[in-house]
Amino acid sequence: MDNERYGPFRIAKDIGSGTFQLDLLEGWMIHNIFNEDLLIRYVKPKFKGQHEDLAPLPTIINKEEKYEVEEVKKHRKQGKRMQYLVHWKEYRDGHDQ
Secondary structure (H helix, E strand, C coil), X not given: CCCCCCCCCCEEEEEECCEEEECCCCCCCXXXXXXXXXXXXXXXXXXXXXXXXXXXXXXXXXXXXXXXXXXXXXXXXXXXXXXXXXXXXXXXXXXXX
């Protein structure tokens, strides 16, 4: 699930020069200071139809994101390998891989 953003997170402190300290979840083994280029301001939706449930935050174990498979929806043979379409537990169908 690469190239996804997590949050929203509260800004704990403005360090200066475009860097911010965030309040991250306990257990996340990453540094909590980010350059503003990596952050997107959270804007609350104006209308009901704009609200989209955020994906749950991943569990971090030994500095790696961990996800639990709920179901294998499809499979196919691609050359000598098998490919699987997986539905992750607690995620919407749009996150299937």
